[in-house]
Amino acid sequence: MLLADFGTTYCKLFDTQRDTRARIVASRALEPGFQADLATGHNAARRSKRAVNELSALARGGRRLISADSFVLLDCGSRDLKFVRFAQGKVVDMGWNAECGASMGFTIELLATYYQLDYAAMAVPQSGFSITCGVLGMSHIFDAVVQGSSEEEAVARFVRGIALNAHRFAGAPEEVYLSGGLCDNPLFVACLPCTVHLLGRFVLLEGLLDLLGHEKGHIQL
């Protein structure tokens, strides 16, 4: 059975019969008729036989991967932010910010390409911009550069602003489990003002496996 997490920028795939590791494919590289058996993500409804709610997949995946029974799981993807909060093994709060959290991850990746930056080599800035979404935050970068900041410093402040916004959105927890593409961005992770446990990019796929009743440890993270 082919499972997929159809993200806006990247698609995460796992074939339960053939794969031992999940694969990442750029969403724009998928054939127009590409179909999964069971999927989640923005394009799941049109690209799969059965679509699963993203928050549900995230919560199920988190429950499989995290041994604590009370925790906050924050997913920072290309297009939006999602979180679920568990208390004593039950989901007690959740959120999906597709509007004000729009295009955060996508914008961060775009900026690295445009300014030719390496987030692994960038220092955490002293302060971040006060921003609520990737698109609106861009103007802060341009203003900072006009006022004499280096491009690298301005982008770092942008990333920090986004990290602070994501942390607030999840209820400002002291400890957070992070999933999604921004797990791979060291600057973003370092800018989160709390203890961070990285879960990687396949938590939603784990959620799909949970739905199918598969045992834990199926996908190598």
Add this chain to the structure above:
Amino acid sequence: MAEQVGIVGVPPLEVIAALNREGARIFDLDEPQPQIRAPIEQSAAWVPRVYCAILRTVVLNAMLLKLDRIFIDVGPGKCDAALNIAEVLDDMLAIPIHRTHNQDRIPYGFPLCTSAMPMVEKFTLISKSVQKATPHQPREPCTPLCGFWGVPPRDFALLRLFPEQTHVFGWARCMENKTPADLGLERQFDPSLPTVFFTQTFCAKSALAHHLGRRHPQALVIDCDVSPSNSARAKIEAFLELSGVPSPAGALL
């Protein structure tokens, strides 16, 4: 020809009874009317775009329906914003705008709110019940799976996410009970049921929804503007599913 009368909120029972006796055709201006295809943006000539979608719908309906008069409840059973919209309607239309303060306290019961029935049909009947002064038909209450607290949403598509065995609370229950100003009834909920606390975006009732949601052990507080966004739908779906409530046929898992 029957008089065409618009109502906003729940006018007092004596008003409804009189309109029923006179054979008036009643239009619930809070709801989108099927014969009106104009976009809600057209109401922006009279009311801000950033405003309660139900009251924007009231203005749009009042602009385009050929009404003889309007009864708008501006008392504690509706909202402060209706008081201001009454001013707009007065200025906009050359028909009588009757402001009412519904303080009816005789409980008619809420059999629809506790029945098993598709939620769209349930809310359609609850809204229709406001237009009649007659007692409700008795119905067998069902064993609930979850709760919905709030007002009838501007877009009933939101209701398709809930199973038939959803008990309805909040102002919608007050509507059916014909006591729209009964805050005691409005603030009731069942703590044993996973419950979605819903309000329209920009509605003053959102403060009550947040307050009650904080006190409820298993609550999702949500607001929607004109129509439910994908994220709003997903939050409700996931909340119900993760609370162990079976998804209604046709809804996304």
